Amino acid sequence: MITLKKIKIILFLILGCLSLAIGVLGTVLPVLPGGPFYLFAAFCFARSSKRFDNWFRNTSLYKRYVEAFLQKKGMTRREKIRINVIADFFVILSILYVDILLVKVLLLSLALYKHYYFIRKIKTIAPSH
Helix, strand or coil, X not given: CCCHHHHHHHHHHHHHHHHHHHHHHHHXXXXXXXXXXXXXXXXXXXXXCHHXXXXXXXXXXXXXXXXXXXXXXXXEHHHHHHHHHHHHHHHHHHHHHCXXXXXXXXXXXXXXXXXXXXXXXXXXXXXXX
């Protein structure tokens, strides 16, 4: 018999796997942020299974994208610049490709907000050597 606890575990496991998959896509596609999806995957795996939680915590994705946020470190200037340059390239490409003015304005607005967020909201830390 399937209990409510088992359903909850299965649901968190499915959500964790989906979030991890979207996070991986976000790592490859600069217009989709990967970090928040990795954070949500960590949350879901922690509530679903010790085995999945331990597995995810030992992946390079977790160590690279989640640990810094969990420790409230922030990002280095180089990481911020790299992410913004890649994302801006695709935003500019999209603006040039799309013929709908509203979409162009929306893309430009999102790009400007992204820069505001990276400059004002994410702490800049010194690189660890």
